[in-house]
Amino acid sequence: MAALLDMSAARVFFDGIFTEPRVAHPEGVAIHADGSIWCGTEVGDLLRIAADGSGVERMGSTGGFALGIAFDAAGNCFICDLKHAAIFRYDALRKKVEPFAASGIRVPNYPVADEARGVLYVTDSRGNNNVGPGIFRYSLKTGEGGVWSTAPMDFANGMAMGLDGQGLYVIESDAAQLSYVPIEVDGSAGTPRLVVADLHNVPDGVAVAADGTLCIACYEPSRIYRLKPGGALELLIEDPHATTIAHPTNVALKGDKLYTSNLGRWHITEIDLSRL
Numbered sequence: 001m002a003a004l005l006d007m008s009a010a011r012v013f014f015d016g017i018f019t020e021p022r023v024a025h026p027e028g029v030a031i032h033a034d035g036s037i038w039c040g041t042e043v044g045d046l047l048r049i050a051a052d053g054s055g056v057e058r059m060g061s062t063g064g065f066a067l068g069i070a071f072d073a074a075g076n077c078f079i080c081d082l083k084h085a086a087i088f089r090y091d092a093l094r095k096k097v098e099p100f101a102a103s104g105i106r107v108p109n110y111p112v113a114d115e116a117r118g119v120l121y122v123t124d125s126r127g128n129n130n131v132g133p134g135i136f137r138y139s140l141k142t143g144e145g146g147v148w149s150t151a152p153m154d155f156a157n158g159m160a161m162g163l164d165g166q167g168l169y170v171i172e173s174d175a176a177q178l179s180y181v182p183i184e185v186d187g188s189a190g191t192p193r194l195v196v197a198d199l200h201n202v203p204d205g206v207a208v209a210a211d212g213t214l215c216i217a218c219y220e221p222s223r224i225y226r227l228k229p230g231g232a233l234e235l236l237i238e239d240p241h242a243t244t245i246a247h248p249t250n251v252a253l254k255g256d257k258l259y260t261s262n263l264g265r266w267h268i269t270e271i272d273l274s275r276l
Contacts, residue, residue, distance in 0.1 A: 004226065005237040010244050010271045013037070013259065014053045017266035021045055021058040026261040027249045028069035028110075029268060030077070035254065037268055039261055040066025040079055046090055046097060049268060060097030062088045068110030068123075068158065068205075068250055072140065078120060080108040087111060087122055087138070101143035105136050110159045110205070110250070112168065113140065117187055121148065121168060123156040134170060135159075135181065135189065149181055149189035158205035158250055163212055169195065171203045171216070178206060178216060178227075196233050199225060205250035207258070215258055217248040224248065224260070224271070237271060245269050 014037070016023025026039040026047075035051035044062035046069070049055070064083030071077050075092035078100065086102035102108075107125040114121060120138045134153025138145030155174035162169065167182040167190070177197040182190030195214075203225075205217040215236065216225040222245045223238035239245035247264030256274040 001235045003235045003238050009275045010269055013268045013270035014049045015267045016056055019056050023266050025263050027067050027263050029250045029252045029259055029261040030069050030071055031252045031254045037259055040069050060090055070111045070113055072113040073115050078111040080111055101138040104146045109157050112159050112161050123159050125155050151192050160206045160208045169206050171206055173202055196227055207251045207253050209253055215251050217251045219247050219249055222247055
């Protein structure tokens, strides 16, 4: 499968290997309403990179290992933390990172805020070869909650809300596939259905474009897939050297630019989709 874009479409957007704070093996990445790029690191830092890539600042820390991050409409940022087996929240008004939720979850990996229903969905990766309930749900107000989807998933990982708000796309890394879990009228989880399989080899993150196109990041090999509505799976871009795109985990879209975190390096990558 030939890639749609060559590596000239990708560049290191912000190199944080020698900065203070350091962009230490970022896993999560998200776009703030002001255009800045936020990420989480292996030491639990929540970092804000200026929209033009001119600088970085530490917004707070979990003191653990930050995985996926996501904003709500108020600009609060939810942070999944591996070390603490908990979800933290950066309070945009108080400008402080605090514990938010932890009930029952083992490996909180990626959060999605559902403002319409007042809940936060969080994938639970549970560990390798440990198939089980893949999605938890917590109140956005209180942090109370627990298992939402009881359907077994094989290392539930990155997640994204569908454009219509009626279901969640979920990566199953150990099954190398993307599934879709409908949200029923009463708010309960519907039966998952397979969207696409054979995401060679370790899919990790997913983002949804304004036209419904799915961008799927693979941790290994270092590649990004594209799946257009009603279309076949396409290889968007691949870095055989794993340097500019270096074991990408989560992805986030801002206009015609796609940003990837790189767990294998110390930078955020920008991919120019206008060249398609």
